[in-house]
Amino acid sequence: MQYTIKLPNLHATKEFAKLISQSINPNFVITLKGDLGAGKTTLVREVLYHLGVVGSVKSPTYILVEPYIVNDIQINHFDLYRFNDPDEWIESGFDEYFSSNCICFIEWPEKADSYLPQVDWKLQITVDDETRSIEINSQSDKGRECLMQLTKIAAR
Ligand SMILES: Nc1ncnc2c1ncn2[C@@H]1O[C@H](COP(=O)(O)OP(=O)(O)OP(=O)(O)O)[C@@H](O)[C@H]1O
Ligand SMILES: [Mg+2]
Structure with missing residues (x-):
């Protein structure tokens, strides 16, 4: 399933982030692609605030992953831009960051290649x-269900 939306300004992006936060639940992985400065971090930051993260949400560009815990949910925000080689996924132990209680956002997923x-x-x-x-493309049954949920809320 595919969903597309045009967001004319930052305010619209923030509103859309709220829709995302209301559509997903743990055991969920979202990859975000787009040029430098496209707005990946901005979108994730707003989703995290709506999920209940308080305080600053920094771009994990230099540290590769920023973990949060909120309402007993583990949230991991990855930025793989600085990977020189996909093998760094294994060297960094990133498989350990994925569990059934976790929501993961991955910027620059192409840098991890087949390790994703x-x-x-x-x-x-x-x-x-x-x-x-x-543009959001669902890649699993759960992804499809959550995307249907998003379209329902968006239509309200
Ligand atoms: N409609 C919009 N939605 C989101 N961001 C917008 C919008 N219009 C302008 N911006 C600006 O675009 C910039 C997006 O920067 P951001 O760090 O989120 O990009 P990024 O895709 O994460 O980049 P990087 O690949 O370097 O991590 C911000 O300065 C934000 O204010
Ligand atoms: Mg970013």
């Missing part, structure tokens, strides 16, 4: 001035 775990949503952001176009 099963993904539920592939999300792509394209930029046109201030407007962001977002």
Whole structure:
């Protein structure tokens, strides 16, 4: 299943982040693709706030992964931009970050190549001035169910 939406400004992106937070639940993996500055971190940050993360949500560009725990849910926000080789996925022990109680967001998933775990949503952001176009493709049964949930809430 595929869903696309145009977000004309930052406010619209924040509103859409709320929809995402209401549509997903633990045991979920989202990859985010898009150019540098497309808005991957901005979107994840807003989703995390809606999931209940308080305080600052920094871009994990230099540390590769930023973990959070909120309401007994583990949230892991990856940014693999600085991977020089996909093998760093194994060297960093990143498989250990995936469990049934966890929601994972992965920026620059292409850097991990075939090491990536099963993904539920592939999300792509394209930029046109201030407007962001977002395309979500579900990759699993659960991903499809959650995307249907998102379209239902969006139609309200
Ligand atoms: N409609 C919009 N939605 C989201 N961000 C927007 C929008 N319009 C402008 N922006 C700006 O675009 C920038 C996106 O930066 P961000 O760090 O989120 O990108 P990124 O995709 O994570 O980049 P990187 O690949 O470097 O991690 C922010 O400065 C944000 O304010
Ligand atoms: Mg980023």
